[in-house]
Amino acid sequence: MTISSYSERPAARTETADGLSVPWSRPSARRKGVSARMVSAVTILLLLAAWALSARLQLVSPVFLPSPVAVWNKFIVVIKDGFVDATLLQHVVASLGRVFAALVAAILVGVPVGLAIGISTVGRGIFDPLLEFLRPIPPLAYLPLVIIWFGIGEPSKILVIAIAMLAPVALSTASGVRGVSRERVNAARSLGATRAQVVRHVVLPSALPSILTGLRIALGAGWSTLVAAELVAATRGLGFMIQSAAQFLVTDVVIMGILVIAAIAFVLEFAIRRIERALVPWAGRE
Amino acid sequence: MPHLVLDKVSIHYDGQPAPAVERVSIDVAKGDFVVLVGRSGCGKTSLLNVAAGLVTPSRGQASINGRGITGPGSDRAVVFQNDALFPWLTARENVAFALRLRGVRPAERARRADELLALVKLGDAGDKHIWELSGGMRQRVGLARALAAEPQFLLLDEPLGALDALTRERMQTTLLDLWTASHVGVLMVTHGIEEALVLATRIVVLAPGPGRVVRGFEPGFSRRYAAGEPVRSIKSDPAFAAARGELTDAIFEGEAA
Numbered sequence: 001m002t003i004s005s006y007s008e009r010p011a012a013r014t015e016t017a018d019g020l021s022v023p024w025s026r027p028s029a030r031r032k033g034v035s036a037r038m039v040s041a042v043t044i045l046l047l048l049a050a051w052a053l054s055a056r057l058q059l060v061s062p063v064f065l066p067s068p069v070a071v072w073n074k075f076i077v078v079i080k081d082g083f084v085d086a087t088l089l090q091h092v093v094a095s096l097g098r099v100f101a102a103l104v105a106a107i108l109v110g111v112p113v114g115l116a117i118g119i120s121t122v123g124r125g126i127f128d129p130l131l132e133f134l135r136p137i138p139p140l141a142y143l144p145l146v147i148i149w150f151g152i153g154e155p156s157k158i159l160v161i162a163i164a165m166l167a168p169v170a171l172s173t174a175s176g177v178r179g180v181s182r183e184r185v186n187a188a189r190s191l192g193a194t195r196a197q198v199v200r201h202v203v204l205p206s207a208l209p210s211i212l213t214g215l216r217i218a219l220g221a222g223w224s225t226l227v228a229a230e231l232v233a234a235t236r237g238l239g240f241m242i243q244s245a246a247q248f249l250v251t252d253v254v255i256m257g258i259l260v261i262a263a264i265a266f267v268l269e270f271a272i273r274r275i276e277r278a279l280v281p282w283a284g285r286e
Numbered sequence: 287m288p289h290l291v292l293d294k295v296s297i298h299y300d301g302q303p304a305p306a307v308e309r310v311s312i313d314v315a316k317g318d319f320v321v322l323v324g325r326s327g328c329g330k331t332s333l334l335n336v337a338a339g340l341v342t343p344s345r346g347q348a349s350i351n352g353r354g355i356t357g358p359g360s361d362r363a364v365v366f367q368n369d370a371l372f373p374w375l376t377a378r379e380n381v382a383f384a385l386r387l388r389g390v391r392p393a394e395r396a397r398r399a400d401e402l403l404a405l406v407k408l409g410d411a412g413d414k415h416i417w418e419l420s421g422g423m424r425q426r427v428g429l430a431r432a433l434a435a436e437p438q439f440l441l442l443d444e445p446l447g448a449l450d451a452l453t454r455e456r457m458q459t460t461l462l463d464l465w466t467a468s469h470v471g472v473l474m475v476t477h478g479i480e481e482a483l484v485l486a487t488r489i490v491v492l493a494p495g496p497g498r499v500v501r502g503f504e505p506g507f508s509r510r511y512a513a514g515e516p517v518r519s520i521k522s523d524p525a526f527a528a529a530r531g532e533l534t535d536a537i538f539e540g541e542a543a
Contacts, residue, residue: 184372187371188383190358190432191360191363193387281415
């Protein structure tokens with residue numbers, strides 16, 4: 001890691017910026033340097049080539065493994081004409097809508113719960129065991145119960161995702177709250193802050209970097225429960241699209257759906273990192 | 287007359303075999319600059335925390351203007367060694383923090399914060415983020431923030447301890463300027479012998495095991511600074527060297543050589 005990121009840095013920067021010419025200031029790995037990113041790109045290209053080749057040579061029946069070109073063509077077709085009565089965009093919007101609704105619910109519940117765990121012994125006593133109980137249960141296990149209790153409508157789907165998101169949000173908030181510097185709290189109190197003001201003006205901002213990390217983990221967790229959430233009585237959504245396609249052995253749509261889910265997860269991760277940098281520029285700089 | 291009094295204070299932390307501090311009395315009046323010095327473990331910081339209301343004494347009384355101290359209050363602003371600034375706020379917003387807590391209007395508190403920043407010679411750093419400031423600048427923001435609460439007493443816990451020697455020297459005059467300008471009473475903990483001599487109107491020497499007062503000094507050099515004499519000339523006065531020797535002896539008195 002260290003070596004690769006070192007070689008990515010242009011040598012000119014260190015040399016012209018500080019005018020040093022001592023040997024260790026020159027990234028000598030630059031000329032023949034191989035970056036991790038390049039290795040990743042080559043790996044992906046090789047896998048794609050192997051996929052294309054095996055499809056071309058018909059090593060596996062196209063029913064099970066359609067060629068990359070077929071998947072790409074299907075991607076275009078589904079964007080234009082749709083699949084099972086909805087275009088790709090409509091499926092994506094349906095899924096994203098559920099995940100974001102669940103995220104809002106998880107924040108509204110998880111942040112206060114995390115605060116309670118972090119600042120009060122009673123809060124920790126109440127919520128810690130509940131979260132530890134909830135956390136390891138796979139969504140497919142509680143899905144039937146959620147459907148029995150809340151029906152097969154949209155709220156159940158959102159709830160399934162929200163449950164998966166709750167623990168990461170609450171636990172990250174709690175750990176952020178517990179990590180608040182004693183001196184900052186004391187400084188605020190000696191400046192006249194009440195207990196509530198300390199929470200509002202010191203504890204919450206201090207915990208914000210940790211809360212955002214929790215949101216990032218929660219988005220990942222929620223997105224990966226998407227297929228489970230759309231198992232029952234959905235008419236739109238990426239998870240629903242993949243399942244319908246699987247039932248009719250439309251493998252190219254299945255593969256295309258998986259790739260779209262992965263791509264969106266990647267974009268979300270990237271976006272929330274940007275948000276982190278914009279909202280908590282001080283993190284790691286103290 | 288505002289008075290901060292520690293009366294025969296003993297501090298015995300839970301789970302410790304011996305008390306950290308035993309029967310220490312300290313009296314700080316408005317306009318005093320009282321400095322606590324002593325070897326590690328003599329309970330200097332514990333005493334300061336009692337005055338701040340962050341530690342409750344196991345015996346004895348801490349009071350301000352005759353009222354018992356039960357917790358932190360904005361009549362006593364604390365500045366810590368580690369500046370404890372809020373990195374999510376700019377320098378100006380940090381200074382204005384106490385005013386914001388009191389609901390002072392934004393325009394008014396920005397104006398007041400800029401005044402205080404100018405007082406600590408950071409007039410143009412208001413919009414800077416905390417992580418863009420050097421250690422000395424951060425400590426000055428910390429002082430301005432403490433003064434914004436308009437305290438009667440400043441409690442300083444080794445505020446210059448983390449700074450390099452040159453910055454430290456410059457900050458000593460800043461502290462003296464603030465003290466003369468604001469007429470607060472100061473209670474400060476330090477490891478620096480010269481620092482204590484330059485700043486204090488009164489020095490309290492503590493010895494460890496358990497923490498207790500062994501000597502008191504009234505050096506008077508800070509009054510000379512307040513009267514207009516530069517710090518350089520004070521420090522080169524033979525009387526200063528003599529006082530330094532005497533204070534050093536008092537601190538290390540009774541310590542096995």
